[in-house]
Amino acid sequence: MTEAMEKNRCKPQFLQLLLKKVQKGDYQPETISNKKITSPHQSEENNLEDKLHLSHLKHLEQLFTAPNEEDIEPEEWNPGYKMLPKKNTSYPSGSLTLQEFKNALTELLGSEYWNGQTELLFNKIHTSRDNIVDWSEFCTHLLLQYRKRDDSEKSKDIFFQGKPLIQQCSQNRQEPTTRILAIFSPSTSHSFVTVSRGGILSFWDNNLQLQKTYEMSADAVEAATGKKKIKVWTTDAVYMPNVHKIAVATTSRKMYFFEVSLGPIFEDFHLFALNYIPTSVFYWYNTESEESCSVLLWGDDHGGVSVLKFLHPDKSLYEKSLFEQSGFSGIYLQDIGNHCQFLSYNYIRHIHQDSISQIQYVPEDLCITSSGNSQASLVIIDMDQKRKAYTWKIKRGIKCFDFSKSLNLLFSGGVDCCVRVWNRFVPSLPTAMLRGHSFPILGLAIQEQSGQIFSYSRDTVLKIWDMSYHTCLYTVALKFPHSQPEHVLKQGSFPFLFLQKPLPLILISHIDYIGMLRVPISTHSEINLTAPHKAPLCGTVYNAFFHQVVTGCHNSTIAVWDIKTGMKQFILNNIHGEEELTCMALDTSGRRLITAARNGTVKVWDIQRGHILHKLEMVEDAEVTGVVPVRKHIFLTVGWNRKIILYDCSKPEALNVHADKSWKGGQLHKEDILAVDYCPPLDLLATASFDGEIIVWNVETQRPHHYVRKVSRESSLGPVNKLLFLQHQCTDHSLKKSAVLISAERGTLHWWSILGKKMEYGKFYAPLKKDISITGLSSNKDNHLLVTGDTNGFIQVWDISNYATTLPSMNSPNNPLLLHGWKAHNCTVMSVEYFSYNADSFIISGSSDGTSGLWTSEGTFVGLFRQERKWNQKVPATFSSHKNAFQTTMPVLDSKLEDSTTGKDRHGNRYFWKNHHDGYPKRTPTSVLTW
Structure with missing residues (x-):
């Protein structure tokens, strides 16, 4: 082997780094003979980079670094290399063309299925303009992918502020923990109590250090002899x-009450001879008046509920004088009337046919219970039984639930591994179904402050869901000692505790172990740490070349996402330092991203590597509101400096690029330029300013082509928020003289002709409510559809195929047909973009609430670009909402949105309203309503 070849092989030690990845378990060494990938369904990961194994890399390295075939003796060749195609020697040594690259991977992977991804991978890797890649570039790309994966795993530790703290409850004697309780004391920080199935109470400090234990005794005789005739287990406990x-409730039909204030633990009293075995216990008291009546409820194994009220808890829970007389601290349930001054008892029979799995009290004097029975899985009942009871029926019952009174939402989980979201008053159909667990769900909790749902399943997997968008944000597989994925061990009845105050904590028990996770404090307005954006988005851009979505945030952060799965590919922080990112755009090749900031700085990035390519000269310390690629390497910017600035980035080696301020048309706008759009077929540029003036420029001559609307200093109109050229109509001979430019001014859309009779062809108010502005505009390729987004968070899709195509007349429609409309975000929609992918049509949206979402063109919610669960655009069942979950009609929620008597909106279209992912109505015209 030649010296040059050996030098080239060892120059970057990438293979050694890849070997370290293999040793870590990221890849398993395999040979081509025993590992051929013939179908994308063989693995969950349909990503070409994840299909490459060590054997593939070794053979690819030989192809990259192989010299001319005639210079090498046959015995020097690796046998595996003979299967690879001969290199084109007209290119530099150590590099491959696209065709060579595709042929090599096709041979290695044994299938042509990956040809599309091979070309995409090649385009991501190569940075030179001669369309070749070398071994160094290839390995660099793979290492960057590994680093992103590692960072993603580390981010889970960041979310939970470190790894979970796990302690063994050896005092449990290998019995599982029935319940974990949190105890608060004014003098000390919170502590915890675990109650084992065998009746051992263990007290822990806030760092899970064992402080003391207490073992229950069934009665005084058993305590004296130390023997138990019958094995008694605890079933639940409550603080x-x-x-x-x-x-503490037990299988002996007794309820024990232990004093746990400062000092030694002791039994205060117990109830015995209960009707049936209590299976779930709940306690409620008035936090604003602790001396008022409190309630202890328990459900039993016969589906009934016992209600025990403590009438004067500040004085006593029972008649102490009776205990002093008898010397016995037990209360026989049948004699509870003797304690009527302090206690009242009621029993509600046959709420369920099976054992009650969970019970909860609502201060409206309502009781919520669940069971594994399919005919009465969850019931909300008035404890006086004077009001209507609500009953939920789930095929395999409900194991656990949580209720939000302020939201009137119920969340349930059970054996079918699905978390369901319910409207409290609509038991017939869930608002959403959150799928992802593989084992029965044992615990649920709502954190309203952050808008999150926590669910825990039997295989020790914890999932965190977004409450508004019903998407999975995180999945954490907890690893307890002796736990094995293929063997799920016995757990206690209530292994999950979510503690809201003083600091949010999650405690989980598994057999005789207890674990604690610290959850960061956040508010509903903050974006979860799974999302890269913690500030309003300035926009979203779809990259058709790489099938990616780029989101940009005001905190100077951009993120790149895979459109096929919704997974984050990489993120760049502080791209403009501490300056706010205001706008961004892709160049004509889709390889470079141009970003601009509030202080006037503009930068050009390699969107696949995250490298800065050019820093464009800052003209003034003024906000840039628009960047437009007008030629292959030519960009222009507009903004608050009221000027049009050109930049020539044709020299790849030039980091700093000077600004061309010699726009021949000069500075014609008298106010800040807020909107801009470019029409490549006509080579026309449209700009609009704060005073409502709109100018169309000829880019070639740099002169005004037409004043769409000229504003004098005496008369000023409202600001123009958005401009949009209808590109297809500009090239259609029969339509290009009609309206081809749309301007959004507050909530009104104006349609302008700029080639024929220069005039306004039409206008209409688009939002559903008054005083709303249009902030996003997009159209499909043939300009038959128009997508709008507004400051109220709504997205609307209009049929504009026949609107403003002829001169306005008395018979012209007042507005186009509104096909679809839905509440997409909680705040302003900053941008929308309509695009096609694999013959399907989608819409991406970015909002000032920091989220970006993907929708079908009909408004079905595919998912958020931050959720953990992947989607597949070919499989609607993977979407965050689909027909099975939302096939329902509901009454109008806001009289301003629709006339309740006629069933029509302000545009005269009749609608059905459909329950959508975040509780807001989604509407579809009756003419296109299909299920």
Whole structure:
């Protein structure tokens, strides 16, 4: 082998770095003979980079670094190399063309299925303009992918502020923990109590250090002899904060009450001879008046509910004088009337046919219970039984639930591994179904402050969901000692505790272990740490060349996402330092991203590597509101400096690019330029300013082509928020003289002709409510559809195929047909873009609430570009909402949106309203309503 070849092989030690990845377990060494990928369904990961194994890399390295065939003796060749195609020697040594690259991977992977991704991978890798890649570039790309994956794994530790703290409860004697309780004390920080199935109470500090234990005794005789005739297990326990007691239910039909204030633990009293075995316990008291009546409820194994009210908990829970007389601390349930001054008891029979799995009290004097029965899986009942009971029916029942009174939402989970979201008053159909767990769900909790749902399943997997968008944000597989994925061990009845205050914590028990996770404090307005954007988005851009979505945020962050799965590919922070990112655009090749900031700085980036290519000269310290690629390497910017500035980035080696301020048309706008759009077929540029003036320029001559609307200093109109050229109509001979430019001014859309009779062809108010502005405009390729986004968070899709195509007349329609409309975001929609991918049509949106979403063109919610669960655009069942979950009609929620008597909106279109992903109505015209 030649010296040059050996030098080239060892120059960058990328293969050694890849070997380290293999040793870490990222890849398993395999040979071509025993590993051929013939179908994308063989693995969950349909990503070409993830299909390459060590053997593939070794053979690719030989192809990259192989010299001319005639210079090498046959025995020097690696046998695997003979299967690879001969190199084109007209290119530099150590590099491959696209065709050579595709042929090599096709041979290695044993299938042509990956040809499309091979070309995409080649385009991501090569940075030179001669369309070749070398071994160094190839390995650099792979290492960057590994680093992103590692960073993604580390981010889970960041979300939970470190790894979980796990302790063994050896005092449990290998019995599982029935319930974890949190105890608060004014003098000390919170502590925890675990109640084992065998009746051992263990007290822990806030760092899970064991402080003391207490073992329950069935009665005084058993305590004296130390023997138990019958094995008694605990079934549930609850902490009673206002009286500093713990109530523990057992299979012996007894309820024990332990004093747990400062000092030694002791049994205060117990109830015995209960009707049936209690299976779930709940305690409620008035936090604003601790001396008022409190309630202890428990459900039993016969589907009934016992309601025990403590009438004067500040004085006593029972008649102490009776205990002093008898010397016995037990209360026989049948004699509870003797304690009527302090206690009242009621029993509600046959709420369920099976054992009650969970019970909860709502201060409206309502009781919520769940069971595994399919005919009465969850029931909300008035404890006086005077009001209508609501019953939910789930095929395999409900194991756990949580209820938000302020939102009137129920969240349930059970054996079918699905988290369901319910309107409290609509038991017939869930608002959403959150799928992703593989084992039965054992615990649920709502954190309203951050808008999140926590669910825990039997295989020790914790999932965090977004409450508004019903998407999975994180999945954490907890690893307890002795736990094995293929063997799910026995757990206690209530292994999950979510603690809201003083600091959010999650505690989980598994067999005789207990784990604690610290959850960061956040508010509903903040974006979860799974999302890269914690500030308003300035926009979203679809990259058709690489099938990616780029999102940009005001905090100077951009992120790149895979459109096929919604997964984040990489993120760049502080791209403009501490300056706000205001706008961005892709160049004509789709390889470079141009970003601009509030201080007037403009930069050009390699969008696949995250490298800065050019820094464009800042003309003034003024906000840039628009960047437009007008030629292959020519960009222009507009903004608050009211000028049009050109930049020539044709020299790849030039980091700093000077500004061309010699725009021949001069500075004609008298106010800040807010909107801009470019029409390549006509080589026309449209700009609009704060005073409402709109100018169309000829880019070639740099002179005004037409004043769409000229504003004098005496008369000023409203600001123009957006401009949009209808590109297809500009090239259609029969349509190009009609309206081809749309301007959005507050909520009104104006349609302008600039080639024929220069005039306004039409206008209409698009939003559903008054005083709303249009902030996003987009159209499909043939300009038959128009997509609008507004400051109220709505997206609308209009049929504009026959609108403003002829001179306005008395018979011209007042507005185009509104096909679809839905509430997409909680805040302003900053941008929308309509595009096609694999013959399907989609819409991406970015909002000032920091989120970016993907929708079908009909408004079906595909998902958020931050969620953990992947989607597949060919499989609607993977979408965050689909027909099975939302096939329902509901009454109008806002009288301003629709006339309740006629069923029509302000445009005269009749609608059905459909329950959507975030509780807002989604509407579809009756003419296109299809299920």
